[in-house]
Amino acid sequence: SYVLTxxxxxxxAPGQTARIPCGGNNIGSxxxxxxxxxxxxxxxxxxxxxxxxxSGIPERLSGSNSxxxxxxxxxxxxxxxxxxxxxQVWDASSDSPWVFGGGTKxxxx
Amino acid sequence: EVQLxxxxxxxxxxxxxxxxxxxxxxxxxxxxxxxxxxxxxxxGLEYVSGITNNGVSTYYADSVKGRxxxxxxxxxxxxxxxxxxxxxxDTATYYCARPSGGLQYFDxxxxxxxxxxxx
Numbered sequence: 633s634y635v636l637t638x639x640x641x642x643x644x645a646p647g648q649t650a651r652i653p654c655g656g657n658n659i660g661s662x663x664x665x666x667x668x669x670x671x672x673x674x675x676x677x678x679x680x681x682x683x684x685x686x687s688g689i690p691e692r693l694s695g696s697n698s699x700x701x702x703x704x705x706x707x708x709x710x711x712x713x714x715x716x717x718x719x720q721v722w723d724a725s726s727d728s729p730w731v732f733g734g735g736t737k738x739x740x741x
Numbered sequence: 742e743v744q745l746x747x748x749x750x751x752x753x754x755x756x757x758x759x760x761x762x763x764x765x766x767x768x769x770x771x772x773x774x775x776x777x778x779x780x781x782x783x784x785g786l787e788y789v790s791g792i793t794n795n796g797v798s799t800y801y802a803d804s805v806k807g808r809x810x811x812x813x814x815x816x817x818x819x820x821x822x823x824x825x826x827x828x829x830x831d832t833a834t835y836y837c838a839r840p841s842g843g844l845q846y847f848d849x850x851x852x853x854x855x856x857x858x859x860x
Contacts, residue, residue, distance in 0.1 A: 665846035667786075674745070675786075675850040680842055718786055722845035728802045730778075730788040730845075 634723035636733035643739040644709050652704040652736045654719030662721045664702040666695060669716040669735070678717075679704060706738070714740045743767040743849045745837045750854030753827055761822040761854055763837030771795075771815040774840050776847065777822050779833035787833075790822060791840070805831075827858045 637655040644650040654664060666679040677686050682702065683695040692707045706713055719733040749761040763775070776791040790811040791800045799811050810823040820837060834855050838847035 663842075663845065665842075667847075667850075669780075669786075672852070674852045675836060675838075675847075677846065677848050677850075680846050680848070686848065720786075720846060728788045730776075732786040732788070734785045 633726040633728075634721065634731050636719055636721065636731055638717075638719060638733040638736045640734070641737045641739060643741055644706075645741045646709055646711060648709055650706040650709050650713070650738055652706075652717050652719075652738065654702045654704070654733050655700055656702070656721065657700060659700055659702050659721065660698045662697075662723065664695065664697050665720045666704045667718045667720065669718065675718075709738075709740055711740050714738055743839070745839065745849055745851035747835060747837050747851045747854035750835065750856045752857045752859065754860050755828060755858055757827050757858070758823070758825045759827065759856060761824065761835055761856070763820045763822075763851060765818045765820070765837075765839075768839075770818040774844055775813060775820040776838045776840055777811065777820075778836045778838050778847070778850075780836070780853075781830070781833040784833075789835070791844075792820060824856070827856075829858050832856060832858045 663681045668676045668678050679695045682697040694705045696703050716735045718735045722729050723731050744766045746764045753759050774793050777789040779789050792811045796813050808826045813820040834853040836853045837851040839849040841848035
C-alpha cells in the first residue's frame with residue numbers, strides 16, 4: 633500500500649510562513665489534497681489537485697508537489713490557522729485507494 | 742449551503758451493533774456518491790466505506806469488510822452505516838463525506854459522530 637509521511641508537528645510564529653511536507657514515493661506523479669481539522673468542527677478541504685483552492689480558502693494557503701514531497705504552505709500565519717492538517721492521495725494500487733497521511737499539528741506560537 | 746449531519750454514535754459493548762446516519766442537504770444528493778471516514782482518538786484519518794449515487798456499488802476498507810454495511814435512501818437524502826461485530830479498535834469519530842474530483846477527494850464533510858466500543 634502507498635504510504636504518506638507527515639511530521640507530527642510544525643510550529644511557527646504569527647506572521648511567519650509555515651510549510652507542512654507530505655512525503656510519498658514519487659508523489660509528484662499523483663494529485664495531492666489537503667484537509668484542515670479543528671476539534672469539534674467538520675474537516676475542511678483547503679487544497680485539491682496539489683494547489684487549487686476551494687471557494688473561500690484564502691490565497692495565503694498554497695501547495696506544491698514534486699518528486700517525493702508535496703508541501704502545504706501557509707503564509708502570514710494567523711492564530712486561526714492552528715489545526716491538524718492531513719494530506720491525501722488516491723492510489724489505485726493500495727488496499728484502500730483513499731490514502732491519508734498521519735497528520736501534522738500546526739502550532740502558532 | 743451543503744450540510745452533512747451525522748447521528749447515531751453511542752457507547753456500545755464489544756460485539757454489538759450500531760447504525761449511523763448522515764442527513765444531507767444543500768445539493769442534489771441522488772447524483773453524488775457518499776463516503777464514511779473515521780478518526781480514532783489520537784490517530785489519523787482512515788477511509789471506511791463508500792456507496793455510489795444509485796446505491797448499486799459499495800466499497801469497504803479491509804478493516805471493516807464483512808462487519809459494516811453502507812446503504813442510502815435518496816428519498817430521505819440520507820446515507821447509513823450499519824456497524825456490526827464491533828471491536829474496541831472501531832472506537833472513533835465517524836465522518837460522512839462527499840467525494841469530488843472523480844471521487845478522488847472529499848469536498849464536504851460533516852462534524853462527525855462518536856462511536857465508543859467498550860465494556
